[in-house]
Amino acid sequence: MNFRVWEMIGVLLMACTLAPGAALAHTGIGPTGGFTAGLVHPFAGIDHLLVLLAVGWWAAMMGGYARWLLPLNFVSAMALGAAVQQWGMVWSEAEVLVSLSVVMMGGVLLRNWRAAMVPAMMGVTAFALFHGYVHAAEMGHETGAIAYASGFLTATAMLQTAGFGLGRWTCRYRWPRLTFGMLCAGVGTYLLTGV
Numbered sequence: 625m626n627f628r629v630w631e632m633i634g635v636l637l638m639a640c641t642l643a644p645g646a647a648l649a650h651t652g653i654g655p656t657g658g659f660t661a662g663l664v665h666p667f668a669g670i671d672h673l674l675v676l677l678a679v680g681w682w683a684a685m686m687g688g689y690a691r692w693l694l695p696l697n698f699v700s701a702m703a704l705g706a707a708v709q710q711w712g713m714v715w716s717e718a719e720v721l722v723s724l725s726v727v728m729m730g731g732v733l734l735r736n737w738r739a740a741m742v743p744a745m746m747g748v749t750a751f752a753l754f755h756g757y758v759h760a761a762e763m764g765h766e767t768g769a770i771a772y773a774s775g776f777l778t779a780t781a782m783l784q785t786a787g788f789g790l791g792r793w794t795c796r797y798r799w800p801r802l803t804f805g806m807l808c809a810g811v812g813t814y815l816l817t818g819v
């Protein structure tokens with residue numbers, strides 16, 4: 625890929641941060657039930673979008689078994705977090721922890737942190753539990769949980785794959801990783817001030 629393509633990607637990512645406040649909110653925007661709503665939701669929330677891309681990017685950076693274990697673990701833990709919410713557990717600070725996960729993934733990319741597998745898996749599991757919980761909390765109760773969960777888990781896998789691709793394509797250069805890491809850290813910090 626040439627430099628122009630990366631400029632366009634950078635502009636697109638920056639535009640996401642300038643989206644109206646409603647785009648950053650979770651509940652009550654657009655349809656809240658069914659497969660399509662679940663599929664669209666991770667693309668509509670900047671916090672989910674950035675974390676999913678960052679987890680895929682981190683998997684590419686770490687290489688080896690992490691290439692598939694980190695994304696697979698994220699999807700599995702996210703499903704568990706959604707199930708926990710549907711079972712009636714209340715995590716009052718879930719939104720704060722979701723925003724914190726954006727900051728932390730930004731730090732991981734900025735530091736080019738290649739953790740041992742166990743700490744990496746623990747971090748990804750913790751982030752995913754809260755992201756899954758928040759996704760399920762936003763689901764409309766008038767429709768089935770299975771269709772909605774299938775949609776957001778499919779979107780999760782797609783976004784992580786995109787992040788993995790970005791990480792692989794940019795592995796020779798530091799600036800895309802640093803730029804994306806700063807974007808994550810900045811947006812996460814902004815979100816933390818609003819929750």
